[in-house]
Amino acid sequence: MSLIKYLVVRSVVFGISLFYGGLTVLTVLFRWFKNGNEFFVVKERSLPPICLQDAAYGRHAYLKLKNIKLHYVENGDRNKPLMLFVHGYPEFWFSWRHQMKEFAATHWVVALDMRGYGDSEKPAKKSEYDLEILQKDIVELVKALKRDSCILVAHDWGGVIAWNVAANYPEVVEKLVIMNSPHPTTFREKLRGSIGQFLKSWYIFLYQLPYIPEWSVHTNDLEIFDRIFVDENNQLTITEEELEGYKYTFSRKGAWTPPINYYRQNFNIKGMIEGEKSLPKIRAPTLIIWGENDIALSKDFPELARPHVQNLTVKYVPKGNHFVQQDKVAEVNAHLAEFLNKA
């Protein structure tokens, strides 16, 4: 790869990022003028709402891995098969509460806060969020839970990690369940080949910039959560108290930079030019559950994953949004149960 080529692509990406950065600044300022003085205030929340401590979801625990201390919530009998839940952006273990409650009867359910999120440790350096390291966290966590393998259930950014773990560490994944997260190879191909997906992915470019992403989410008391957890009729899909759970967690100091660093660290320009190696074919039986109303991801991703997975089942959830496991709980849990009950 020539240096010139690298610099050209780097500049184009930076240009696109600056464009979206400018647009974001203007949008935020516009909303500020409309909303008034309190716009840049995030309420101080000293105590977590009760739902974050609800024993029905599980017990809180920590594990120290080689390089990181992770927080997780667990439920069910430790002798049952292990279901490990990996959340996306911008969430934490709480994203999986409905599944924890449902599957604790038949499984040992564990939902972690990924590094940099929630009550897990938050390394300061961007390079600490490299995809290689994020994969190792999952592999090491399974070992630390004294298991050889698990049923890995993942969403969004958690899905990026889980796709990679299932491909690169097949011995660790017995079954794979992915919700609204494209197979990484298909995502790269589509980002290159489809204007539609490219435009839907604008925030990935925005997130390459310093400061502006963090600044833009700290508006109107973390209004971002009021905007993303809504159904097709723009009604909140989680309770007010659950909303407070998210706002409590993400109002704490330093809560946003590590999650955004996932995007900053893993935007691979060198890989874009040279073409990255596609991942080894996934051997674990795999279920993709896909909320059809995802505004950030094209609906054909599940089918595009077929060549990359040996044994794939796809279940679409009509009217389900990106956060499908909280949006359409009954449908998602039924699909999960059906898949897990197969031999």
Ligand SMILES: *[C@@H]1O[C@H](CO)[C@@H](O)[C@H](O)[C@H]1NC(C)=O
């Ligand atoms: C695919 O996976 C399902 C679910 O685990 C299993 O029931 C089925 O036998 C598998 N099919 C093949 C061809 O291996």
